[in-house]
Amino acid sequence: xxxxxxxxxxxxxxxxxxxxxxxxxxxxxxxxxxxxxxxxxxxxxxxxxxxxxxxxxxxxxxxxxxxxxxxxxxxxxxxxxxxxxxxxxxxxxxxxxxxxxxxxxxxxxxxxx
Amino acid sequence: xxxxxxxxxxxxxxxxxxxxxxxxxxxxxxxxxxxxxxxxxxxxxxxxxxxxxxxxxxxxxxxxxxxxxxxxxxxxxxxxxxxxxxxxxxxxxxxxxxxxxxxxxxxxxxxxxxxx
Numbered sequence: 749x750x751x752x753x754x755x756x757x758x759x760x761x762x763x764x765x766x767x768x769x770x771x772x773x774x775x776x777x778x779x780x781x782x783x784x785x786x787x788x789x790x791x792x793x794x795x796x797x798x799x800x801x802x803x804x805x806x807x808x809x810x811x812x813x814x815x816x817x818x819x820x821x822x823x824x825x826x827x828x829x830x831x832x833x834x835x836x837x838x839x840x841x842x843x844x845x846x847x848x849x850x851x852x853x854x855x856x857x858x859x860x861x
Numbered sequence: 862x863x864x865x866x867x868x869x870x871x872x873x874x875x876x877x878x879x880x881x882x883x884x885x886x887x888x889x890x891x892x893x894x895x896x897x898x899x900x901x902x903x904x905x906x907x908x909x910x911x912x913x914x915x916x917x918x919x920x921x922x923x924x925x926x927x928x929x930x931x932x933x934x935x936x937x938x939x940x941x942x943x944x945x946x947x948x949x950x951x952x953x954x955x956x957x958x959x960x961x962x963x964x965x966x967x968x969x970x971x972x973x974x975x976x977x
Contacts (some may be wrong), residue, residue, distance in 0.1 A: 791865075791952060792968040837904070839931060840965075848917065849894070849966060851904040 752840050755807045756853035761828055762860050766834045769823040771838035776816045780841040783812050783823050785834045786854070792837065795823070800843075828859045863887045865969035867953050872977045879941040882972045884953030885934055893936045894954040894966065895921075895928055904952070910936065911958055943976045950974070 751774045761842045762790050771781070780799050788837040796805045796812040798821070804813040811824040821838055840849040866885040874880055886893050895907040908918040908928035918928060925944070930936045940947055950973050956966035 780964075784968075791970040792954075794965050794967060807954045848906070848909065850906075851896075853903045 750840060750842060750850045752780075752838060752850050752852040754838060754855050756855060757853065758815075758856040758858075760858045760860060763828060763830060764829050765859075766824070766826050767828055767857075769825070769836050769838075769857070771821040771823070771852055773840045773850075774820045775840075775842075776819050777843045778816065778817075778840050779843045781812075781814050781821050782839045782841065782849075783810075783821075784837045784839060786837060787834045795836075809824075825857075830859045830861050833857055833859050865953055865955050865967055867951075867969035867972050869972055870948065871971065871973045874943055876944055876976055877942040878976075879939065880943050880947075880969070880974060880976075881940075882938045882974075884936040884938075884949050884955075884969060886936065886953070886955030887967055888934070889926075890955035890957050890967075892956045892958045892966070893930060893954075894956075895936070896939050896952040896954065898950045898952060907938070907951075911913050940974075943974075945976045970975075 753772045755770050782797045783795040786792050798805045798814040809826040814821045835856045837854040838852045839849045868883045891912050893910040897905050907921040909916050909934050913930040927939045950971040952971045954966045954967050954968045957964050
């Protein structure tokens, strides 16, 4: 059974700091890994999708990396802003042609002005 | 701007009542997911459809929950009878699956259910 863990559960940083969020998974037989952002009272917004053949993806100040062999992914946020405050979830897309997705429990980020 | 649409956004109901949540997936998507989110359990997969066929509903309490896709533009999740422990946010998500690799899945804003 695939298990996805995110550490830390909560993180508070001053504005402008670069930060890294971690995601680990137990079964390396995955197709894709997707990072989401969830604001309070809202749904999940897709940030980045890394396909299994890729090592990283970038979008603006966000960079996500994937190391399947070690079962790890990181989300790097450069020059953090108060608007980045949200909960960040990683989701593992299982292999096998069936788009089953397992979510981590998330990291709640607070960026202090 | 394509999006997954869920109704109702908020629902308060009494224990024992039937609750039906509806989802309109993004046009052209062939996969639909129902998730439940609680503080204690996080996001749990309840049901998964591909091309309107249910492929996995192992996460769904069978005695009171049911999920259907009457057509490609509508997915429903029904709880009958509802119980206080069903209070949660229910998310619908859709995506496009070609049978091999998965692609980005998109979430609706959720249906916030409170059973009193």
